[in-house]
Amino acid sequence: MASDTTAAVPSPTPGQESTAPARARADERRSRRYRRDVRWSPYAFTAPFFLFFAAFGLFPLLYTGWASLHQVELTSPNDMTWVGLRNFSRLLSDDFFWNALRNTFTIGVLSTVPQLLIALGIAHLLNYKLRGSMFFRVAVLTPYATSVAAATLVFVLLFGRDYGMVNWALGLVGFDHIDWQNGGLSSQLAVSTIVVWRWTGYNALIYLAAMQAVSADLYESAALDGASRWQQFRHVTIPSLRPTILFTAVVSTIGATQLFGEPLLFNGSAGATGGSDHQFQTLGLYLYEQGWVNLHLGRASAIAWAMFLILLLIGAVNWIVSHKLRKGMTS
Amino acid sequence: MRTRTRMSRRLAALAAVAALGTGLLAGCADDGASPAAEGSTAGGGGGGAKTTLTVGVFGAFGLKEAGLYDAYMKLHPDIEIKQTSIERNENYYPQLLTHLGSGSGLADIQAVEVSNIAEVTATQSGKLEDLSKAPGVNKDDFLPWKWAEGTAKDSKTVGLGTDTGPTGICYRKDLFAKAGLPTDRDAVGKLWAGDWNKYLEVGRQYKAKVPSGSAFVDSASGVLNSITGSSATRYYDAAGKVVYKDNPAVKQAWDTASAFATGGLTAKLQQFQPTWDQGFANASFATVSCPAWMLGYIQDKAGAAGKDQWDVAAAPKPSNWGGSFLTVPSAGKHTAEAAKLAAWLTAPAQQAVLFAKRGSFPSAKAAYGLPAVADAKHAYFGNAPIGQIFARAAEGTPVQTLGPKDQIIQQNLSDIGMLQVEQKGKSPQQGWDAAVKAIDNALDQ
Numbered sequence: 001m002a003s004d005t006t007a008a009v010p011s012p013t014p015g016q017e018s019t020a021p022a023r024a025r026a027d028e029r030r031s032r033r034y035r036r037d038v039r040w041s042p043y044a045f046t047a048p049f050f051l052f053f054a055a056f057g058l059f060p061l062l063y064t065g066w067a068s069l070h071q072v073e074l075t076s077p078n079d080m081t082w083v084g085l086r087n088f089s090r091l092l093s094d095d096f097f098w099n100a101l102r103n104t105f106t107i108g109v110l111s112t113v114p115q116l117l118i119a120l121g122i123a124h125l126l127n128y129k130l131r132g133s134m135f136f137r138v139a140v141l142t143p144y145a146t147s148v149a150a151a152t153l154v155f156v157l158l159f160g161r162d163y164g165m166v167n168w169a170l171g172l173v174g175f176d177h178i179d180w181q182n183g184g185l186s187s188q189l190a191v192s193t194i195v196v197w198r199w200t201g202y203n204a205l206i207y208l209a210a211m212q213a214v215s216a217d218l219y220e221s222a223a224l225d226g227a228s229r230w231q232q233f234r235h236v237t238i239p240s241l242r243p244t245i246l247f248t249a250v251v252s253t254i255g256a257t258q259l260f261g262e263p264l265l266f267n268g269s270a271g272a273t274g275g276s277d278h279q280f281q282t283l284g285l286y287l288y289e290q291g292w293v294n295l296h297l298g299r300a301s302a303i304a305w306a307m308f309l310i311l312l313l314i315g316a317v318n319w320i321v322s323h324k325l326r327k328g329m330t331s
Numbered sequence: 332m333r334t335r336t337r338m339s340r341r342l343a344a345l346a347a348v349a350a351l352g353t354g355l356l357a358g359c360a361d362d363g364a365s366p367a368a369e370g371s372t373a374g375g376g377g378g379g380a381k382t383t384l385t386v387g388v389f390g391a392f393g394l395k396e397a398g399l400y401d402a403y404m405k406l407h408p409d410i411e412i413k414q415t416s417i418e419r420n421e422n423y424y425p426q427l428l429t430h431l432g433s434g435s436g437l438a439d440i441q442a443v444e445v446s447n448i449a450e451v452t453a454t455q456s457g458k459l460e461d462l463s464k465a466p467g468v469n470k471d472d473f474l475p476w477k478w479a480e481g482t483a484k485d486s487k488t489v490g491l492g493t494d495t496g497p498t499g500i501c502y503r504k505d506l507f508a509k510a511g512l513p514t515d516r517d518a519v520g521k522l523w524a525g526d527w528n529k530y531l532e533v534g535r536q537y538k539a540k541v542p543s544g545s546a547f548v549d550s551a552s553g554v555l556n557s558i559t560g561s562s563a564t565r566y567y568d569a570a571g572k573v574v575y576k577d578n579p580a581v582k583q584a585w586d587t588a589s590a591f592a593t594g595g596l597t598a599k600l601q602q603f604q605p606t607w608d609q610g611f612a613n614a615s616f617a618t619v620s621c622p623a624w625m626l627g628y629i630q631d632k633a634g635a636a637g638k639d640q641w642d643v644a645a646a647p648k649p650s651n652w653g654g655s656f657l658t659v660p661s662a663g664k665h666t667a668e669a670a671k672l673a674a675w676l677t678a679p680a681q682q683a684v685l686f687a688k689r690g691s692f693p694s695a696k697a698a699y700g701l702p703a704v705a706d707a708k709h710a711y712f713g714n715a716p717i718g719q720i721f722a723r724a725a726e727g728t729p730v731q732t733l734g735p736k737d738q739i740i741q742q743n744l745s746d747i748g749m750l751q752v753e754q755k756g757k758s759p760q761q762g763w764d765a766a767v768k769a770i771d772n773a774l775d776q
Contacts, residue, residue, distance in 0.1 A: 269603035276750035
């Protein structure tokens with residue numbers, strides 16, 4: 001850009017003196033335009049994001065907040081009756097809400113913890129010099145590229161009670177058949193398995209990228225000090241990966257809080273109930289059931305905002321933890 | 332020159348951004364095709380542009396598959412019909428409500444399932460066309476109750492009936508023979524004629540003879556739904572009050588279905604789940620309550636292995652399960668043309684074609700006399716005279732009082748309550764309480 005201003009260098013043609021003020025004015029104008037350009041262009045370039053965010057992020061958020069204070073039915077979304085905070089206060093005594101919150105939490109723990117541990121292990125293995133490492137890296141990522149629907153349908157068959165492969169394998173080693181879908185913990189375990197299967201590779205690649213940024217000198221000096229492979233992993237790799245681990249933990253937690261597709265489809269045709277005893281109904285599923293099955297938009301909006309507040313809470317906890325961690329690292 | 336190129340480069344960038352922006356916006360805009368843009372002047376009768384009519388349906392509705400659109404377009408060269416389909420009604424229906432609310436994104440004709448029709452006539456009739464006076468509509472062609480279901484309180488008929496779900500009992504002859512039961516469909520029908528408890532009794536006999544390997548019915552919910560489908564009052568009374576809790580008919584249905592579950596007469600399957608499909612393929616149950624539209628499904632799932640094994644007999648009492656309507660939203664651009672098409676699609680002759688090709692049983696009683704219906708036999712079900720069997724069921728079904736939340740009540744009774752009794756070993760009372768709790772929560776605005 002700067003080189004463009006050289007175009008304004010005056011040419012030594014005689015008889016131009018009389019137009020000097022005009023040219024100065026033109027220069028002035030141009031530099032003003034340039035300044036404006038530098039000043040405002042970034043806003044113009046980032047504007048599309050904010051416009052779309054306003055239309056598809058902020059507006060729904062605020063509208064949902066407004067709707068959560070009303071009694072609104074999907075049959076006539078424009079007829080709103082003001083009910084104040086009733087939609088929120090009734091959540092406190094709503095057994096289905098607390099059940100969904102509990103399920104979201106257990107499924108979240110059952111899926112996030114193994115997922116991140118396995119991802120760390122896989123990343124560590126992939127970090128070795130391997131023949132065909134690119135193949136393994138791509139292979140690890142393929143579950144992530146599969147659609148939730150396709151993956152869940154396959155898992156529903158695998159976890160089938162009568163003809164499922166998991167029960168068949170359990171039968172081979174002498175165990176009884178488990179009714180995966182109807183049990184409380186068993187259904188949550190099955191749903192978690194789908195999540196773990198889909199997201200482990202993705203996290204493994206993030207860890208792998210972080211591991212490759214760890215300086216080889218550290219390993220070398222650790223090796224010189226007589227540290228074994230395992231000790232190197234524990235005392236060099238893990239501490240260097242701490243910010244990355246925190247990041248993946250936060251992202252997985254947010255994903256777990258919003259878990260929806262897997263439990264919905266795990267229930268097949270039965271929709272958003274999350275099993276006959278609501279045993280794997282997550283918050284996202286309960287929101288959907290209230291809004292799009294029972295058609296109560298106001299109540300669904302209140303659940304959406306409750307979820308939002310829970311995420312803010314998790315975010316705050318995360319901020320405090322990372323703050324403490326950073327302090328711990330510098331001191 | 333340099334400034335010029337810089338300017339033009341900037342212009343080009345601006346143009347690119349603008350083009351991108353409009354592209355994105357266009358992506359958001361609804362695709363209600365404008366006739367002028369879509370028109371092809373070649374085939375038009377008057378040389379004018381073609382009118383494009385869209386039909387919004389759920390699942391494999393059958394109108395297109397039966398070739399009815401093509402037939403209509405041949406009769407009316409100036410009309411072009413396009414269909415959009417959403418696989419499952421529980422996704423289709425909320426979207427339809429949203430579109431009706433905003434008055435945009437609607438197809439010219441929208442299908443409505445019977446479990447939603449009461450809510451549609453009660454809350455959306457102001458946004459739908461009155462089809463009773465549309466050209467080609469004849470009230471007397473339809474079953475009176477089907478006509479009544481599509482009519483709102485202000486006697487505006489907003490939904491024209493397509494098919495209904497008269498229900499029979501589909502059964503496996505090989506398993507019946509094994510249990511020492513008759514296999515002839517008339518004899519089988521006589522076993523339980525007139526009383527659902529006789530059906531339960533046959534189930535007990537079956538279990539005594541065939542102790543393991545196969546169950547008598549697929550699921551207790553299937554039994555529950557077909558019993559409630561055979562009584563005039565179900566979840567609502569005529570005044571529109573929710574009465575399922577105190578309705579003796581529902582109570583009786585619940586008790587009978589629970590007896591199936593607690594007596595171990597069911598295969599403990601949930602309908603329309605992959606495991607249910609596997610049950611057909613593996614012959615894990617001997618009977619299933621089957622509305623006319625389910626025959627094709629059974630044929631698909633039981634496949635070649637079940638050939639010559641399945642047959643269909645009359646249910647203990649005439650019962651209805653399922654069926655649909657066509658509506659014309661007033662927000663459409665071609666409401667008159669759409670009403671004409673809806674009238675034609677639901678006329679007796681076309682309903683007979685739909686039955687012959689797809690097994691969807693006509694709601695136009697005038698079609699029952701047509702040979703395509705009266706003489707219809709189903710090869711897969713041992714050449715059963717399904718035209719006669721289902722026509723008898725359809726004509727014997729009482730006019731049922733529907734209510735806006737029928738679907739939610741039915742779904743929670745089967746998928747929460749009965750499923751807990753059947754699959755989780757809860758007592759019938761516990762299952763009932765769980766269902767009532769869920770329904771109370773769902774109905775509370």
